[in-house]
Amino acid sequence: MEFGKLFELVIAASLINNFVFTRFLGLCIFFGVSRKMETAVGMSITFTAVMVVSAALSWVVYEYVMIPLDITFLKIIIFIGIVAAFVQSADTIMKKVSPTLYYKLGVYLALITTNCIILAVPLINAGEHYSFFESIAFGLGSGLGFALALVIMASIREKLEVADVPAPFKGLPISFIIAGLIALAFTGFSGLITL
Amino acid sequence: MAEAKTHELVVSVSPHIRGKETVGRIMWTVNLSLLPAFIMSVYYFGPRAVYVTGLCIVASVLFEHAFQVSLKKKTTIGDGSAFLTGLLLGLNLPASSPFFIPIIGSFIAIVITKLLFGGLGYNIFNPALIGRAFLLISFPKLLTTWTEPTAKFIDMDAKTTATPLGILKEEGLVRLMEVFGSKTELYKSLFMGSTAGSLGETSAIALLIGAALLLARGYITWHIPVSYVATVGALAWVFGGEGLFTGDPLIHILSGSLILGAFFMATDYVSGPTVRKGQLIYGIGCGAITMLIRLKGGFPEGVMFAILLMNCFAPLIDRAVKPDLFGAVKEQKK
Numbered sequence: 001m002e003f004g005k006l007f008e009l010v011i012a013a014s015l016i017n018n019f020v021f022t023r024f025l026g027l028c029i030f031f032g033v034s035r036k037m038e039t040a041v042g043m044s045i046t047f048t049a050v051m052v053v054s055a056a057l058s059w060v061v062y063e064y065v066m067i068p069l070d071i072t073f074l075k076i077i078i079f080i081g082i083v084a085a086f087v088q089s090a091d092t093i094m095k096k097v098s099p100t101l102y103y104k105l106g107v108y109l110a111l112i113t114t115n116c117i118i119l120a121v122p123l124i125n126a127g128e129h130y131s132f133f134e135s136i137a138f139g140l141g142s143g144l145g146f147a148l149a150l151v152i153m154a155s156i157r158e159k160l161e162v163a164d165v166p167a168p169f170k171g172l173p174i175s176f177i178i179a180g181l182i183a184l185a186f187t188g189f190s191g192l193i194t195l
Numbered sequence: 196m197a198e199a200k201t202h203e204l205v206v207s208v209s210p211h212i213r214g215k216e217t218v219g220r221i222m223w224t225v226n227l228s229l230l231p232a233f234i235m236s237v238y239y240f241g242p243r244a245v246y247v248t249g250l251c252i253v254a255s256v257l258f259e260h261a262f263q264v265s266l267k268k269k270t271t272i273g274d275g276s277a278f279l280t281g282l283l284l285g286l287n288l289p290a291s292s293p294f295f296i297p298i299i300g301s302f303i304a305i306v307i308t309k310l311l312f313g314g315l316g317y318n319i320f321n322p323a324l325i326g327r328a329f330l331l332i333s334f335p336k337l338l339t340t341w342t343e344p345t346a347k348f349i350d351m352d353a354k355t356t357a358t359p360l361g362i363l364k365e366e367g368l369v370r371l372m373e374v375f376g377s378k379t380e381l382y383k384s385l386f387m388g389s390t391a392g393s394l395g396e397t398s399a400i401a402l403l404i405g406a407a408l409l410l411a412r413g414y415i416t417w418h419i420p421v422s423y424v425a426t427v428g429a430l431a432w433v434f435g436g437e438g439l440f441t442g443d444p445l446i447h448i449l450s451g452s453l454i455l456g457a458f459f460m461a462t463d464y465v466s467g468p469t470v471r472k473g474q475l476i477y478g479i480g481c482g483a484i485t486m487l488i489r490l491k492g493g494f495p496e497g498v499m500f501a502i503l504l505m506n507c508f509a510p511l512i513d514r515a516v517k518p519d520l521f522g523a524v525k526e527q528k529k
Contacts, residue, residue, distance in 0.1 A: 037514075155510035156319050163313035166266060177311060181320055182507050184328050188484070188500025191493020 006137040009130075012193045013141025019117045020149040021183040022190075026117040030149060031175055033108070040154035046108040048143030050090070051121060054083045055139025058122035059132055072126070079122040087113050117142060152182065218315070221414055222275030228405035229282055229459065235388050235398035239344035240290040244394050247292050248285030254301035255281030262310050276315045280304050283323035283460065286395025287452065287499075288330075290342050291355070296334065300326035320506045321466045324499050331499075341391035356391045359450045364495040368443075378443075385449035396452035406458035415462040418474040419481075423457040424448055426482025434490055447489065456498035457481075466506045473509075473516040480505045 019025045029047075033039045058079050066072050091109045094102040112118060121142050125135040156178055165174050236244040259277040263270045271277070284300050304326030309318045331338045341361075343354045359381070362371045375381040384390050388398025395402075409415045428444035435442025447453070461467060461481055468477050481501045488497025 152507050152511060155514060156507070159319070159510045160312065160317065163317035165313050165317075166311065169311050174311065177307065178319065181308065181325055184325065184332065185320070185500060185503035185507055187328075187332060188488055188494065188497065188504060189492065192487070192491055 006133060008193050009134055009137040010141035010144070013138050014145035014148060015186075016189045016192050018145040018149060018186055019120070019142055020146060020179070021186040023120075024183075025120055026115050026146060027179075029111055029115050030146075030153065030179070031172060032111070034150050034153035034175070035157055037151070037154045037158060039108075040150040042105055043108045043111075044147030044150050046105045047112060047115075048140070048147055050083075050087060050109070050112050051118065051139045051143035051146075052136055053090075054086055054118060055121050055125060055135045055142075056132070057086055058082050059125060059130075059135040062122070062126050063132075075123065075126055076119070079119055082122075083118050084113050117146060149182075153178065217274075218276070219274040222279050224412060224414060225409065225459070226275055226279050226282060228408045229279075229286065229395065231401035231404045232286060232395040232398060232455070233282070235401040236286065236290075236394040239388055239397065240342065240394060241345065243290040243342075247288050247290060247297055248282060248394060250294060250297040251285035251288070251301055252278055252281035254298045255284070255305050258302055258305040259310065262306055271315065274315070277305060280309070280322045280326075283395075284326045286455065287323060287327045287393045289338065289340060289392075290394055291340050292337060296330055296337060299333075300330045303329045316465055318465055319510070320503060321460055321463050324460060324503050324506075327499055328503060343391055344389050344397070358392045358495065359385065359390050359446070360489065360495045363446070363450075364489070371446075382445060382449065385446070390450070392450075393452060396455045399449050399454050402454045402458060406454075409458070409462075415458065416471070416474070418471055419461050419467060419478040420457040422475045422478030423461055423481045423485075424453065426479045427453060427485055430482065430486040430490075434486070447486070451489075451496045452498045453485065456502055461502050461505070466509060468509045468512045468516070470513060470516045470518065473512040476512055476516070477505050477509060480508065 013019075017023065020027065020030050029043065033043045061078065061082055062072070062075065066075065066078065071078075087109055091102075091106060094106060094109075121139050122135075125138055130138060153175070157175060160174065160178075169177070233244070233248065236248070255277045256272050260270050260272050281301055281304075284304055285297065288296060288300070304322035308320050308322040308325040309315065312318045327338075339361075340355055341358055343356045357365070359371060359375075362374060371381065372378070375384060385397075386399045388401065390397050406415075406420070410417065428448050431442045431444040431447035433440055433442065435444070435447060457478075461478065468474055481498075484501035484504055485497040488494055488500055494500070
């Protein structure tokens with residue numbers, strides 16, 4: 001267990017192989033909630049928390065249930081099930097235990113189940129045979145990377161609110177162009193860490 | 196706390212004196228301040244420098260005019276900003292670029308990066324740098340073929356060679372010393388501009404003359420360039436050598452497009468932060484990312500990507516360091 005490897009995993013997953021800007025995953029939520037900074041921050045917090053827990057849960061199930069039973073070919077269905085079950089139970093528990101928190105973040109929880117990053121992370125963890133802590137580090141890095149992307153995007157879109165964007169490009173089209181240009185800037189990080 | 200905020204906003208009755216500064220005046224002055232760098236590039240790289248830079252300028256101005264005319268808007272080519280984008284893009288290209296490189300780069304810079312966002316004042320990214328980054332990713336071979344500066348004004352097939360940073364990255368400091376002879380020779384070449392590289396980036400002295408004009412006129416302030424260059428120097432000194440604190444800051448400061456980037460592109464009013472404190476953070480961030488890419492990344496030069504990445508963060512920095520509204524009461528936390 002080396003700390004350096006874990007740190008590299010977090011950096012690699014959040015900056016160098018940022019899910020949004022280099023793998024182009026999770027775009028529906030990325031464009032959906034990045035219009036306002038407030039929703040972007042709420043989503044970032046919820047997403048990172050769910051990401052870490054579901055990466056850990058999936059690892060445990062994969063390692064101790066699926067490999068012994070030799071049903072790894074079912075991993076896509078099982079991982080979706082794990083994530084959906086976890087998010088739903090978190091939703092229910094939060095509603096009972098902390099209604100204020102539920103009121104603030106609950107609306108994002110339902111959205112997260114439809115995000116493809118949440119499925120990609122357990123699949124990559126299983127494919128790369130990461131250890132338990134490496135899986136958590138990868139999940140954390142992915143969550144932070146997504147949070148970073150959301151917050152950058154929200155700050156840019158709020159600034160563009162007053163801009164005289166040509167009519168056909170208003171709203172979503174210009175957002176896709178912004179995402180493309182940010183992705184262009186993020187290519188500067190390529191080759192920084194090779195895992 | 197009442198004494199701390201003694202600024203008073205005085206608005207006198209009319210008539211007011213109108214300032215002489217306009218967007219056009221500032222932009223044309225910046226264009227003028229790049230003239231020494233352009234002259235040096237013509238001196239070292241010959242007619243190719245005029246050809247590449249001229250094509251960039253013509254293409255940029257034409258794209259801006261055509262776009263605005265076709266949308267039935269008022270054309271803004273007279274304010275010199277499209278000219279400046281073309282000039283900066285040209286000065287960032289290698290002398291051997293074939294004709295389609297300036298044209299594609301100008302299209303990306305002017306139409307995609309500037310006009311689609313609503314024109315001058317709304318672009319999130321520096322147009323010339325996005326144009327250059329797009330070209331580098333799309334045509335990596337053409338954009339990294341550097342010709343040797345001959346300083347002979349004849350157009351001939353020049354010898355290709357590597358940039359000082361390219362040699363430093365691929366073969367190390369020892370090889371760089373072999374090429375240039377001694378450290379003094381290396382510094383002299385980097386300072387005057389007789390090294391391989393993009394057209395306008397090589398000559399530190401020409402760029403500094405232009406930067407001095409901008410600083411004297413108050414069009415740029417010291418915050419971004421100084422914090423940028425100082426961060427690069429400090430990180431080069433600490434991490435650039437074999438061991439800690441043995442690196443050579445001067446090589447990293449004078450080589451590559453650092454001077455051009457720090458004084459002419461990071462200081463862009465539109466794509467950088469506007470609050471002074473934010474500008475310092477922005478400069479330090481640019482410096483840190485530049486050195487990260489130069490020392491550890493996959494590219495030999497990091498100035499372009501560093502400024503573009505900090506462009507992404509500029510709206511966020513501005514939000515974070517936003518000064519309190521005059522007379523505003525801080526929100527009470529429960």
